[in-house]
Amino acid sequence: MKWRSLEESVPGTDARPLREIFAERKELIARYVPPETQAIHAEVVAELKARHLAANILPVGAKAPALKLPDHDGKMVSSSDVLAKGPLVLCFIRGRWCPFCVGQMEAMNLILPQIVQAGATLAAISPQTVKQSFFMHDQHKLRFPLLSDVGNKVARQFGLTYRVPELQETVYRRAFVNLPFTNGDESWELPIPATYILDREGTVLYASADEDYTERSEPREIVQFLQEHIRP
DSSP states (O other): OOOOOHHHHSTTOTTOOHHHHHHHHHHHHHHHSOHHHHHHHHHHHHHHHHTTTGGGSSOTTSBOOOOEEEOTTSOEEEHHHHHTTSOEEEEEOOOTTOHHHHHHHHHHHHTHHHHHHTTOEEEEEESSOHHHHHHHHHHTTOOSOEEEOTTSHHHHHTTOEEEOOHHHHHHHHHTTOOHHHHHSSSOOEEEOOEEEEEOTTSBEEEEEEOSSTTOOOOHHHHHHHHHHHOOO
């Protein structure tokens, strides 16, 4: 199944809410993915929710750990350098193989001018390698850096990581989602998707995460938060 970009999905309506884009992708999954496979993914989400992962992430008011990671071109990006210019919007994603991550990144790409106008910088973090980040950045014409957090070292500091259960690992392998190759390690560890906004001092102003990888922060809400809480 080919996952269409926002522009391919509905020409001329690129600014649709992300929930509508995701609803479309969920419909395709319900139609084409075997029910037993869907059941495994649903079971994993339920297990993660039972562990209350999202309730225990780095919270609003906390000081975010300093980070220094390579971007999609291999250039090192330091949070201290970015924050010296203004607030930082950070999106933690699973990788380029995830259609919901792709949809979110394309949607964030569309609101990038508004984020910049609000005086902030946008970056995304995933456990995939620099090469995979480069492919994703190039393929989807992204205009913000994709940072490679190989080993999920930063994601772990934000309280976002979990180990893919063996049953789901088997499903991924059958679908050619080879995380050891994509992420450059054998851990089969992923972050739950999350969006953060940090102020100039690195304090968390906004934190949103969900154990369900098909649910993400709405880009419009991110822009609205910046406009209401950030002074350029």
